[in-house]
Amino acid sequence: MLLFRSEEHIDRWCAFRGLPRGGTMSVEQCWQLARAWYGDKLSPDWRRKTLDEAEAALAAIGLTEPFWSLRG
Amino acid sequence: MHRGGSPTDQEVTTPDYHGGRTRREASTCITATPVWHRAGNPSVEAAASCELTGQAGSGDDALDREVRLHVFDRAAETARVPSPAELAAALGRARPEIEESLRRLGAGRAVILAPGTANIWAANPFSAVPSSFRVDARGRTYWGICIWDALGIPAALGADATVTARCGDCDEELILEVRGGTLARVEGIVHFGVPAARWWDNIGYT
Numbered sequence: 244m245l246l247f248r249s250e251e252h253i254d255r256w257c258a259f260r261g262l263p264r265g266g267t268m269s270v271e272q273c274w275q276l277a278r279a280w281y282g283d284k285l286s287p288d289w290r291r292k293t294l295d296e297a298e299a300a301l302a303a304i305g306l307t308e309p310f311w312s313l314r315g
Numbered sequence: 316m317h318r319g320g321s322p323t324d325q326e327v328t329t330p331d332y333h334g335g336r337t338r339r340e341a342s343t344c345i346t347a348t349p350v351w352h353r354a355g356n357p358s359v360e361a362a363a364s365c366e367l368t369g370q371a372g373s374g375d376d377a378l379d380r381e382v383r384l385h386v387f388d389r390a391a392e393t394a395r396v397p398s399p400a401e402l403a404a405a406l407g408r409a410r411p412e413i414e415e416s417l418r419r420l421g422a423g424r425a426v427i428l429a430p431g432t433a434n435i436w437a438a439n440p441f442s443a444v445p446s447s448f449r450v451d452a453r454g455r456t457y458w459g460i461c462i463w464d465a466l467g468i469p470a471a472l473g474a475d476a477t478v479t480a481r482c483g484d485c486d487e488e489l490i491l492e493v494r495g496g497t498l499a500r501v502e503g504i505v506h507f508g509v510p511a512a513r514w515w516d517n518i519g520y521t
Contacts, residue, residue: 246482253483270491280467282470291424
């Protein structure tokens with residue numbers, strides 16, 4: 244889960260390591276995901292998200308492609 | 316989640332995260348990264364999952380909850396993740412008891428332990444060791460083990476923050492700013508190398 248300067252830098256990083264390109268998101272999407280995922284992390288009532296809740300958090304920021312499916 | 320070596324007993328408090336295409340050792344470290352598996356003990360996982368899912372569970376639930384809350388409280392307040400010894404002293408418990416609790420919490424993914432130890436590597440979003448993702452908030456310096464966690468720190472704290480990261484390819488510094496709950500400065504694009512269904516196959520690599 245890395246940050247890159249640009250799409251070109253992602254492509255170069257993948258090529259250098261012989262890795263397939265994965266999934267990308269904007270920093271804004273990542274921020275919204277971070278808020279959904281960690282916004283209540285310090286609450287005494289925090290509990291781990293269910294698969295449905297986790298997938299809903301990803302879908303809420305537009306990540307619905309198979310790459311982002313937690314169920315495989 | 317990281318680009319460099321993994322935290323062993325010696326490395327838990329020694330930063331050794333590096334990356335960038337000019338550093339060939341980074342790819343070697345990635346391939347040599349030990350695998351963080353989910354705990355293979357069903358009873359441990361079941362006990363941990365009860366506390367973490369809010370369901371009624373074993374008598375260990377109360378201790379696990381106490382440990383978890385203390386870990387995250389200390390991480391948020393001090394930017395440091397406590398060690399098992401520190402937890403034992405703070406909570407007035409025997410160290411073996413605390414370490415067993417941490418293993419249950421690790422099995423339940425409430426924390427990530429350094430392989431083969433009861434030392435916390437990350438109480439997500441708070442990294443126990445310095446990394447390539449620095450977060451300055453509340454007058455302190457925190458660390459995330461990835462960009463998602465780095466942004467998770469101001470989200471968890473409800474605070475303004477400056478995230479200083481480095482391009483995974485060229486190592487150029489990239490700065491993000493959170494102000495009043497929104498992004499005030501944005502640089503770069505986020506890339507996940509591992510499909511979501513496989514994130515926990517090797518969480519250290521992810």
